[in-house]
Amino acid sequence: MSVNIAAIQSAVQEAGAFVRPLFQELGKVIVGQTYLTERLVMGLLANGHVLLEGVPGLAKTLAVKTLAQCLQVKFSRLQFTPDMLPADVIGTQIYNPHTGTFSTRKGPIFAHLVLADEINRAPAKVQSALLEAMQERQVTIGDQSFRLEEPFLVLATQNPIEQEGTYPLPEAQVDRFMMKLRIGYPSRAEERQILDLMARTSGLPQVRPVVEPEQILRAREVLNDIYVDDKVKDYIVDVVCATRNPEEYKIPVREYIQLGASPRATISLTLAAKAHAFLRGRGYVTPQDVKTVGMDVLRHRVMITYEAEAEEKTPETIIQKIFDELPVP
Template sequence: MSTPQLDEQIKQQTQICNNLKDEIGRVLVGQDHMVSRLLIGLLTGGHVLLEGLPGLAKTLTIRSLAQAIDTGFSRIQFTPDMLPADVIGTEIFNPKEATYVVRKGPIFSNLVLADEINRAPAKVQAALLEAMQERQGTIGGQTYLLEEPFLVLATMNPIEQEGTYPLPEAQVDRFMLKVIVGYPSKEEERKVVDRMASGQAIPEIRRVATPQDILNARNTVNQIWIDEKVRDYLVDVARATRQPQEYGITDLDGMIETGASPRASISLMKASKAHAFLQGRSYVTPHDVKSVAPEILRHRIILTYEAEAEGKSNDDIIRQILDNVPVP
């Protein structure tokens, strides 16, 4: 495809994404960063993990996004007493016909909100992992494929909260992005209070996009140009989490127990393309890589006790890597 044709496609399809942002903005104040990262997940088919304290509009944002797209949506509230069948589904015995009937669980939808995902036990996490990675679910020995677009948008509370389970590392790695949701600014919080004080009902979300629009945009994102030097750069960023001494970052010696896997490099490339797309560009720059790197890498790095003793966070490590890996 010629560049003018691609530029025209990007112009049309980014307008759809802008419409989604505007529609969500009718019910949500602020949190622009969270919304843009959810769109990156949508454009790449990558699952998104949102971490933040209760009351920061995580659930409202995801529900509003699903409503703005004319697609299937289900919400799973994770609790400590859940069973895998509560997610995947089960077989129900029909005594009249002496047969078993398959009842599919809430995972068989397009946009799946996994609310407070780290409150569920390990067996439930394993069931969810198959759906996230294989895009399928198994009920009674029979495998059923999930329809595209399929995306798990999960919320979790900080691990320090009571009643939470640490997510298995294999499952955490399946999330393309981990977004930290913070408190709104004073001005934004004042707007929220003003809206609630008025007593007016929250506006109903209108459908401004279709699943086919999203799938078409994904095809366009795949065509975004990424130069060889930028590819080398993003691989260097991911490798620096494993071998920081190769890049002269001696301050990180003994700080990282486990670095990001090659899956992180793939995710970094896809997310960088989607970021460039949302900016209306047909090519990726090192700035795109830097912009999405924290969300791609923060949940894939395990720090040593020494790093934790010095008060280092994953974001501190990533910032240091981005500051020191040479930019092409």
Template sequence: MGSPPIEFAEAVEKSRAEVEQMSAPLKAVMEEVSRVIVGRDDLIRRLLVGILADGHILLEGVPGLAKTLAVRSLAGSLEAGFSRIQFTPDLLPADLTGTMIYDPSSGGFTPRKGPLFSNIILADEINRAPAKVQSALLEAMQERQITIGDKSHLLEEPFMVLATQNPIEQEGTYPLPEAQVDRFLLKVKLDYPGRLEEHRGMEMQILERMTAETLPEVKPVLKCDHILKSREVVRRIPMAQSVKDYIVDLVLATRVPGRVNPALEDLGALISYGASPRATLALAMAGKAMAFLSGRGSVYGEDVKEVAQDVLRHRVLVTYEAEAREVTSEEIVQQVLDHVRVP
């Protein structure tokens, strides 16, 4: 490989200066949230990726893994509006969006806005409610507007949905509609630490921190204006052609795996539907956000690979054959990541 073009090198240098100037407050957010959340730096980074890339995040894990606490702590570090919606089987769409209320003084109907009219939305246990309620989020998530009566209301930026769910195998849950799942930039799965030493150390920290005389509190350290300006910087971060090729190859490998790499030929029988074009855009924006958090002026292939599993795991649908063989979409995505060369 030769040296990068002068124009690209200049763009990287300019981008690096902007990133260094704008990324410091994001580091302060990580430090604040880390005062409450123990040993989940990877989760905090992904929450920030969602903010910087202007995307929504779905958090999945069994109860007790601090999903809700992580979202609350993030919201507490921002000078932004926050709403928590507890999803239940008897929830109605109007409980999210709002409804028209009769005003006796004017003799007409006026809109009463629901909790979706805020900046950070915690949709807690989203899969506890049936599909009709879950679909009420779609317009807000995609169009950034909500229709009440015959009028559409634009949502104030930044607007971000952070949804938590228990695994589908748990009783009393409903699988999310595929159209809605695809609207999430990332699906982050939380689990217990793998090594016993790490597990014991984290549990001890949690025990000591959360049973102390005073509980740790998160202070707001980031304003909405800075989030919006940081997003502009993220979008301007340049990406080399080799990284763009890598992103496209990853997505195509979930559709026609054998054509991207003959070693992936056997995956074709296990994939019912591959990742959509929205996944291509999600990989690019999440990669740029990762580069921003790392203080770099350009996107590396490793930035994309770091978030690829979270971007793709919910966008790859497996066949009946894969289910019979107990092969998950995550295992398929991991094979793709193992066989597509990182630039």
């Protein structure tokens, strides 16, 4: 097995040669926010959509735009509003009176990186228009289905402060996001750096493209080969099952959980852990990889009860309790 892991390790380091230049370019524009930029790249590698939550002004949109500029891919930005229609996202059929036929006009969803800005401002019918694209990587307009080009990634932002004109995302859509990131404020030193870098009316930092789409697709193939030991696989399954039946693992949080994580969480947790190992140049996954990405993968998949809310408990505190008490292999 050691020979195989050595070969995988070599393939990971070769396929991941673009990682350092990519983070260097992102660092020209995004100060601090290592957690944010790293998770965005992990989503890209693991072929998983990412939901970013944070108050306005924390560079969520800027980070996604900068990532697209570094990748030499087609980028599309959708500003979600309450009066939006599904056709504004996926496209529509237009009737030509001269020929008596319909032609298809593709919407902004036909891009490699799609930024869904303030996704919780659009009504349910617009949210549902994204479901097929996010899961099946295809879009149906009229009676025709169109495949979306790879790599395809939806990166959505939302404001955690409930305001007028926001809609809660449907559970089916939330579950399609591999990770949900909570973005916090920068430190004082980082804030000072941001001032030096950004407090000007023009001449803002520019990035150059350093990664081609083929390199991302190649990295995804290598990611599939990253070794996950049976004990680590069992640990991943135990973590997810503990969100559904914590009493089986003697973790006293049963009365706080309304709904546990779905099997999609198991898949996402494995892929995210592999992506975390890939970024560190490793050809194998450790339990620490699972613990590091676990909160991002699970926080939006565990629904809490009224009792939990009354006791001011959050999905994060319950998930942390599970990670703290579950034996690590």
